[in-house]
Amino acid sequence: MTASRLTGLPASPGIVTGPAWRYERRRLEITRRTGDGTGAEQRRLDAALSAAAADLDAVVEEQRTRLTPEVAAIFEAQRLMLADPDLLARSRREIAGGASAEAAWRAGIEHAAAALEALPGAVFRARAGDVRDVGDRVLRLLLGIAEPAPAPGGPAVIVAEDLTPSDTVGLAAGRLLALCTSGGGPTSHVAILARRLGVPAVVGLGAALAAVETGATLLVDGDRGVVVVTPDPAEIAAADTERAARAAARARADERAAEPAVTRDGARIEVAANVGSVADAEAAARAAADGAGLVRTEFLYLDRETAPDEDEQVAAYRAILDALPGKPVVVRTLDVGGDKPLPYVPLPSEANPFLGLRGARVAQRHPDLLRRQLRAILRAGAGRAIRIMFPMVGAVEEMRALRGVVDDVRRGLARDDRQDRTDLQIGMMVEVPSAALLADRFAPWVDFFSLGTNDLAQYTMAADRTNAAVAALADGLEPAVLRLIQMTAEAGAAAGKWVGVCGELAGDTAAVPVLIGLGVVELSMNPPAIAAVKAEIRRWTIADARDVARRALALDSARAVRALLADAGARSGR
Amino acid sequence: MQQAVLTLTNAVGLHARPAAKFVQTAVRFASAITVRNATRNGPPADAKGILGVLGLGAEHGHLIEVSAAGPDEAESLAALRRLVESDFGEDS
Numbered sequence: 001m002t003a004s005r006l007t008g009l010p011a012s013p014g015i016v017t018g019p020a021w022r023y024e025r026r027r028l029e030i031t032r033r034t035g036d037g038t039g040a041e042q043r044r045l046d047a048a049l050s051a052a053a054a055d056l057d058a059v060v061e062e063q064r065t066r067l068t069p070e071v072a073a074i075f076e077a078q079r080l081m082l083a084d085p086d087l088l089a090r091s092r093r094e095i096a097g098g099a100s101a102e103a104a105w106r107a108g109i110e111h112a113a114a115a116l117e118a119l120p121g122a123v124f125r126a127r128a129g130d131v132r133d134v135g136d137r138v139l140r141l142l143l144g145i146a147e148p149a150p151a152p153g154g155p156a157v158i159v160a161e162d163l164t165p166s167d168t169v170g171l172a173a174g175r176l177l178a179l180c181t182s183g184g185g186p187t188s189h190v191a192i193l194a195r196r197l198g199v200p201a202v203v204g205l206g207a208a209l210a211a212v213e214t215g216a217t218l219l220v221d222g223d224r225g226v227v228v229v230t231p232d233p234a235e236i237a238a239a240d241t242e243r244a245a246r247a248a249a250r251a252r253a254d255e256r257a258a259e260p261a262v263t264r265d266g267a268r269i270e271v272a273a274n275v276g277s278v279a280d281a282e283a284a285a286r287a288a289a290d291g292a293g294l295v296r297t298e299f300l301y302l303d304r305e306t307a308p309d310e311d312e313q314v315a316a317y318r319a320i321l322d323a324l325p326g327k328p329v330v331v332r333t334l335d336v337g338g339d340k341p342l343p344y345v346p347l348p349s350e351a352n353p354f355l356g357l358r359g360a361r362v363a364q365r366h367p368d369l370l371r372r373q374l375r376a377i378l379r380a381g382a383g384r385a386i387r388i389m390f391p392m393v394g395a396v397e398e399m400r401a402l403r404g405v406v407d408d409v410r411r412g413l414a415r416d417d418r419q420d421r422t423d424l425q426i427g428m429m430v431e432v433p434s435a436a437l438l439a440d441r442f443a444p445w446v447d448f449f450s451l452g453t454n455d456l457a458q459y460t461m462a463a464d465r466t467n468a469a470v471a472a473l474a475d476g477l478e479p480a481v482l483r484l485i486q487m488t489a490e491a492g493a494a495a496g497k498w499v500g501v502c503g504e505l506a507g508d509t510a511a512v513p514v515l516i517g518l519g520v521v522e523l524s525m526n527p528p529a530i531a532a533v534k535a536e537i538r539r540w541t542i543a544d545a546r547d548v549a550r551r552a553l554a555l556d557s558a559r560a561v562r563a564l565l566a567d568a569g570a571r572s573g574r
Numbered sequence: 575m576q577q578a579v580l581t582l583t584n585a586v587g588l589h590a591r592p593a594a595k596f597v598q599t600a601v602r603f604a605s606a607i608t609v610r611n612a613t614r615n616g617p618p619a620d621a622k623g624i625l626g627v628l629g630l631g632a633e634h635g636h637l638i639e640v641s642a643a644g645p646d647e648a649e650s651l652a653a654l655r656r657l658v659e660s661d662f663g664e665d666s
Contacts, residue, residue, distance in 0.1 A: 080624035341635035
C-alpha cells in the first residue's frame with residue numbers, strides 16, 4: 001500500500017506513529033434456528049447465561065482499578081440483564097415454540113434493544129448497544145466462538161467503525177496509541193474518552209478508513225484531524241520533530257500564560273474561562289484567565305427538591321467573584337429545559353425539548369425564580385465587574401422584557417443602596433440562529449453578545465449533537481455558522497457592543513484566526529486551553545486574521561475551513 | 575397493594591448505576607413490585623428487571639409510581655423510597 005492521507009475531524013490532540021489494529025464487531029451468524037427439544041435448548045441457554053455472568057464478574061474483577069464509575073455501571077447493568085425476568089421469559093417462550101437456544105436468545109435481545117431505541121432520551125437509546133453487547137457475549141458461548149476482539153499484541157492505533165464504552169475497556173491499558181474512527185463527531189463518546197486518556201484521536205474519517213488493514217503503519221495527527229497511511233520515513237521524522245516542537249511551544253505558552261493576549265498589531269483579546277462551580281473559578285484563576293466568560297449557574301439548581309434561596313446564591317456568586325478578583329465575570333441565568341427538568345420547575349414533557357421551553361423561555365414563565373436569581377447576582381456583584389447573560393433568547397421582544405426585569409430588580413435593590421459603583425453589563429447568548437440574524441435589532445437592548453457555538457451549530461445545521469449519525473454536521477466551523485458569527489460581530493461593532501465566543505470553538509487554537517478575524521474580542525473556554533489560545537493570539541495580526549476569515553467565509557464546508565486553517569497556521573510559522 | 579409516587583432528584587434519573595441499584599433493591603423482596611413513569615404516563619414494568627426499569631425512560635425530575643403487592647409490600651416500598659430519596663446513595 002502506498003502512502004495516502006485521510007482527513008477527518010480532530011477529536012483529541014497529539015501526534016503519534018504506530019501500527020494499525022482494526023477493531024471489528026462482527027454480527028454473529030446463527031445457522032441452527034430450530035432446537036433439539038425444549039429441555040435440551042433451555043439447559044444450553046441456562047449454562048451459557050451462567051458462564052456469561054461468571055465472565056462479566058471476571059472482567060470487573062480484573063479491571064477493577066482501571067474502570068471509571070460510568071464504565072463499571074455498564075457492566076453492573078449487563079450483569080442484571082442476564083437475569084432480567086422479561087428477557088428470560090421471552091427466550092423461554094421462543095424455545096417452547098421450537099427455537100434453538102441461540103435463536104431464542106437473539107429474539108429476546110433484539111426485542112429489548114428495540115424497546116430502548118424507541119425512547120426519547122439519548123442516554124437510554126445508548127443502552128440498546130449495551131444490551132446487544134451482553135447479548136453477543138451469550139451468543140458467542142452458545143455458538144462456541146472465541147472472544148470477539150483479541151487485544152492488539154503491542155501498542156497500536158485502534159481503527160474502528162465506532163467504539164462503545166464496553167469496547168474501549170479492553171483497549172485502554174498502555175496498548176492504545178491513538179484512536180481513529182469512521183463515524184462520530186468532535187463531541188462524541190470516543191472523542192471525550194480519548195481526551196480523558198490523553199491519546200490523540202481523529203473521528204469522522206468516513207468510508208476510506210475501511211481500507212486500512214491491521215499492521216499498516218499510521219501517522220495520526222489529532223490536532224489537525226489527519227491520518228497518513230504508510231507514511232514514508234521523512235514524514236515520520238517530520239512528525240517526531242513536530243511533536244517535540246509542540247511540546248516546546250506548550251512549555252513556552254505556559255510561561256507567558258499570565259500575560260495578556262495581544263495580537264502582533266496591538267489588539268487585546270480577552271481570554272476568559274468557562275466556569276461551572278466555585279472550584280472551576282479557582283482553576284480559572286490558576287490558569288491566568290482574564291475573567292469568567294461563562295458561569296453556568298445550573299450547579300446551584302440541580303439535584304435538589306427546592307430552588308436555592310437568595311442568600312445561598314449570593315454566597316456562591318461571591319465566592320466565584322472572589323476567586324477572580326478585579327476580573328469581569330459573566331453569570332448566565334439558569335439554563336434548563338424539558339430534557340433535565342427540576343422538581344420545583346414543572347415543565348411539560350416535550351417531544352423536542354431542545355426546541356421547547358428552555359433557558360430564558362423558562363425564566364419568563366417562572367418570574368419569581370428569575371427575579372430571585374437576578375437579585376442574588378446583583379447583590380453579589382455590588383461594586384464589582386459583573387455581567388448578566390440570558391441563554392436561549394430568540395426574539396427581540398424576549399430580550400426587551402428580560403432587560404425590563406433586570407431594571408426593575410435593580411430599582412428594588414437601589415433603594416437598599418446595595419450596588420454603588422457596580423460595573424454592570426447585560427447581555428445575551430447567541431445560540432439561536434434568529435439572534436444572529438437580527439443581532440442589529442437586539443443590539444440596543446444588550447451590552448454584549450456571547451456566541452454559544454455548540455448550540456448555534458446544532459440549531460443552524462439541524463443536527464443533534466448527541467446523535468452520532470449527524471453529530472459531525474454540528475461543527476462550529478461550518479461556513480453557515482461562521483456567517484452567523486460574522487453578522488453578530490458586525491452588528492455588535494456597529495453598535496459599540498462587544499462580542500465573545502463561549503462554545504467549544506473558543507478553546508480550539510486552530511479557530512483563533514477565523515474568530516478574531518471576524519471581530520470576536522473575547523474567547524471563553526475550559527481553563528486548560530487558556531495558555532495555548534493566548535499564545536496563538538500573539539502570533540497573529542488582525543489584518544492577517546481578517547484575511548483568513550474572509551477566505552473561510554467563502555468555503556463550502558467545515559472540512560474545507562479546517563484545511564484552510566491548518567494551512568494558514570502552518571504558513572504563519574506554527 | 576400499596577403505592578408510592580417518588581420524584582427522581584438524582585442527576586441522571588433511572589439510568590446507569592441508579593437503575594441497577596433500584597433493581598438490586600427490588601429483588602430482595604418477595605412482593606410483586608411494578609414501577610411506571612408517571613411523568614410520561616407510561617405502562618407499568620417489573621421493578622425486578624433492569625430492562626423494564628431502563629425502558630421507563632425515567633429522567634431527572636420525572637415522577638415514578640411504585641406499586642407493591644405481597645407479604646413485605648410496606649417494607650419494599652420503604653426501601654425503594656429511601657433509595658430514591660437519598661439520590662441512590664452516592665453518585666448520580
